Amino acid sequence: MFGYYLDIALRSLRRNPVLTALMVLAIGLGIGASMTMITVLHVMTDDPMPRRSGQLFYPHLNPLPLDYRQSGDGPDPSDNLTWPDAVALLKAHRAERQAAMAGAELLLRPGRPGTRPFNIHGRYATADFFAMFGVQFAQGQGWTAADDDARAHVVVLGNTLSRKLFGGADGIGQSVRLGEHDFRVVGVVGDWQPQPVFYTDAAANRFGEADQFFLPLSTAVDLKLDVNGNFSSWGEDQADTRMVSASTTWLQFWVQLRDPAQVAAYHQFMVDYSAQQNALGRFQRPPTDAKLYGLMAWLGHQDLVPNDVRLQLWLALGFLLVCMTNIVALLLAKFLRRSGEISVRRALGARRRDIFLQLGIESAVIGLAGGVLGLLIAQLGLWSVRHRPDDYAQLAQMDVSMLLGTFVLAIAASVLAGLLPAWRACRVAPALQLKTL
Amino acid sequence: MEIRPIFASLRKHRIPACLIVLEIALACAVLCNAVFMISQRVSDIHLGNAIDEQGTATVVLRGTDDKLVGSDIPRNLAALRGIAGVQAVAVTSTLPLSHNNWGWSFGLDPDATISDQKSHNVSLYFVGEGADQALGLRLLQGRFFNGDEYAGSKFDTAPLPETHVVVITQSLAKKLWPGQSALGKTLYSMPHYYAVIGVVADVLRPAIGTHSGPYTYDSTYYPISAGGSKGVLAYYVIRSAPQDRERILREAEQKLASLNPGAVTKAQTYSDIREKYFADMSSMAWMLVLVCVVMLAVTAFGIVGLTSFWVGQRRRQIGIRRAVGATRGHIMQYFQTENLLLTSVGVVVGMALAFGINLYLMQHYEMSRMPWYYLPGGALALWLLGQASVFGPAQKAASVPPVVATRSV
Structure with a gap:
């Protein structure tokens, strides 16, 4: 019966090619626009470390004074840590692994004559950074906690930068001049580029190019190197000492915790630490303000998706709704016009269910064709998104789950759109229609 | 022009009529808000700036x-x-x-x-x-x-x-x-x-x-x-x-x-700096324009498709009306008035919906209040769109010869 209904559906669709094309086009455009935006949102909210994200947590302390006023659309200073707090959490060593970090932008002066210096983005971090985030090394390895303590002048280079400086040659042991200081290369990062770049602060680009160098944080503080990120002070700090000030936040902090018991224990530790700081008069807010965010929860808290993207998604869905209403109206008109034909079938013994199935298949065929078209339009849409100037644009690619999602959405949308017309059509009273024939 | 027969016939096609109204309402609501967003972005892109933007350029020297x-x-x-x-x-x-x-x-x-x-x-x-x-x-x-x-x-x-x-x-x-x-x-x-x-x-x-x-x-x-x-x-x-x-x-x-x-040098004209700053915004504005145009096209095609169906369905009745003395103009007017009625109901619902969406966006997405004239503006656009798209099918209806009345289907 299925094959027969399919045959009828195709015949019926061929009878009005313009109308059929219109319906397929409408559903294709609606699906294409929606899937483009859903895909963009999907890649922006994707898990950057699928295998580790369950174990990574961001401790959030609130050292802000009670009367601190948050300025309009500025970043929340308590999203970062102060140097004394970060050092305290590092020293306490209550997690499996823990690392403090901050964004960096330094001038690199290649040693070779005739080459001009250039700016590169990187990160100051503590030794656990590499093991905690599962950084793969192409050459060498990260530095050790001993290097952190010694404020060693060592550097780990990104893949791209290493190739730019040393070609294919081994960079380990070479010296690189960053800013006004020389650093010895101890490692070169391999293919490691989590997207979104979850560990940076709110000011940084969350999508796109990875860090091109890593330096020990203690060395950066020692040399007073420039920090690239939010530097928020609420005290009367002097410019020279604000890196280590207790009223300036600028550091990001991540911990690795193995199981729920450890998570609970670490949270308790943070509350205790806040209570202790409260007692010392440094913190003014209740100790229970201390929070421990999971990786995905932290990204949600930071809200990486720009409002424009959300608005565009709403717009695309509104557009899909317009297209669907359109198709419901057209299918209804089309099915009702065949009342005579349907009545004959009903009179010959077809049940309502049969009519419903027959018309449902016809809508599904339109949905399938619309889905294929929608997929093409979505690819075109994503291609145009990739040519946009926004930093997330490069990521806009469809994966298998999105591909299947497109089809499911297309067929669901058109079957849903076909439901009402098919239901209405199968309730036609045969006798009344047959009389007028 | 007698309106009652139009109501009578629309009552017989209640569901399709409601759907057309719904489609127009949705289109009107989305259109008003999208055009408002476009205008906001365009005015941001053209914000005044009292420096010599055309004559200045800069080299940034770092390091x-x-x-x-x-x-x-x-x-x-x-x-x-x-x-x-x-x-x-x-x-x-x-x-x-x-x-x-x-x-x-x-x-x-x-x-x-x-x-x-x-x-x-x-x-x-x-x-x-x-x-x-x-x-x-x-x-x-x-x-x-x-x-x-x-x-x-x-x-x-x-x-x-x-x-x-x-x-x-x-x-x-x-x-x-x-x-x-x-x-x-x-x-x-x-x-x-x-x-x-x-x-x-x-x-x-x-x-x-x-x-x-x-x-x-x-x-x-x-x-x-x-x-x-x-x-x-x-x-x-x-x-x-x-x-x-x-x-x-x-x-x-x-x-x-x-x-x-x-040191590192970076040279830019001031026009480049300004263009780069607003690049995201202008790409968003163009995307909004594209969606609006396509949406209006889809709505128009929907109206054309549905009216064509109605015309096809009523060929006999049209023939009878022609046979008893209705002119081509009368038939045209019938379909145009019918469309005007449907669109009017649609835009009234649509304006309310547009207002509601604007309120929602104001709460959640830092939008400002939409000036009132966007609502009648959107309504006018959809009225024109409705009349333009009904014109073809109505003309087809008017060209139905009276002789159809005497034939059986």
Whole structure:
């Protein structure tokens, strides 16, 4: 019966090619626009470390004074840590692994004559950074906690930068001049580029190019190197000492915790630490303000998706709704016009269910064709998104789950759109229609 | 024109009629809001900025030795002045829309501090001698800085310069001291204080957030000497006739690069800076335009399709009406009036829906209130669209010959 209904559906669709094309086009455009935006949102909210994200947590302390006023659309200073707090959490060593970090932008002066210096983005971090985030090394390895303590002048280079400086040659042991200081290369990062770049602060680009160098944080503080990120002070700090000030936040902090018991224990530790700081008069807010965010929860808290993207998604869905209403109206008109034909079938013994199935298949065929078209339009849409100037644009690619999602959405949308017309059509009273024939 | 038969026939096609109304309502709601978003973005992209945008260009020089800037900056400026066609050059710490924003909060009372609830957040521009000429700032009241004020100002350990004069924009002056002259008034942030000596026409901040608002023009200018600038004066601003700008910029970058072999140069015309700042916004605006156009097209095709069906369905009735004396015009009018009725109901629902969506967006996405005229505007657009798309099918209906009435189907 299925094959027969399919045959009828195709015949019926061929009878009005313009109308059929219109319906397929409408559903294709609606699906294409929606899937483009859903895909963009999907890649922006994707898990950057699928295998580790369950174990990574961001401790959030609130050292802000009670009367601190948050300025309009500025970043929340308590999203970062102060140097004394970060050092305290590092020293306490209550997690499996823990690392403090901050964004960096330094001038690199290649040693070779005739080459001009250039700016590169990187990160100051503590030794656990590499093991905690599962950084793969192409050459060498990260530095050790001993290097952190010694404020060693060592550097780990990104893949791209290493190739730019040393070609294919081994960079380990070479010296690189960053800013006004020389650093010895101890490692070169391999293919490691989590997207979104979850560990940076709110000011940084969350999508796109990875860090091109890593330096020990203690060395950066020692040399007073420039920090690239939010530097928020609420005290009367002097410019020279604000890196280590207790009223300036600028550091990001991540911990690795193995199981729920450890998570609970670490949270308790943070509350205790806040209570202790409260007692010392440094913190003014209740100790229970201390929070421990999971990786995905932290990204949600930071809200990486720009409002424009959300608005565009709403717009695309509104557009899909317009297209669907359109198709419901057209299918209804089309099915009702065949009342005579349907009545004959009903009179010959077809049940309502049969009519419903027959018309449902016809809508599904339109949905399938619309889905294929929608997929093409979505690819075109994503291609145009990739040519946009926004930093997330490069990521806009469809994966298998999105591909299947497109089809499911297309067929669901058109079957849903076909439901009402098919239901209405199968309730036609045969006798009344047959009389007028 | 008798309306009752139209109602009678629409009652027989209740569901399709409702669907058309719904489609028009949705289209109207989305259209009003999308057009409003487009207009907001377009007005942001065209925000006024009282500097010579067509004539200025900049080379950003980073990585110079902070200890030598006292002699490096005058040498670099002299070299730039030597390029043929250059009208003025100066150094500044940042430029409008360059994203390089330095902010500080000031109060109006002598004991105000940066973290006071009542302090106003403003953007800081530190400028070297001649910056008013190089940028083309338009002085409205008072004066710009004199040579002594430039020479006497430097950075000590604090992030604010050791000087006591400031020039502010007109918007900021009006906001801080409404109804009074700002000249001679003082901005305080313990232990710093700055007296306003001049007011310039509105210049944008280096970063204005996602949308323009009441803070868009809160810029302040401070003099700074080359020697005391601690490396903040990285923007070499070069003014020339617009047609010479590209050439001069290329030469300027080469000169600065060869004079400062250890530093990084980045050359941009001011138009590039502005275009880059608003690139996201204009791509969003174009995407909104595209969606609107396609949506209207789909709506129009829906109306065409449905009316065509109705025409086909009623061929016999049309034939009968023609046979008993209705003119082609009558038949046309019938379908046009029918469409007008449906669209009218649709736009009424649509305007309410558009208003509701705007309220929702205002709550969740920092949208402002949609001016009332967008609603009738959207309604008019859909009325026209409805009439335009019904024209073809109605004409087809009018061309049904009366003889159809005498034939069986």
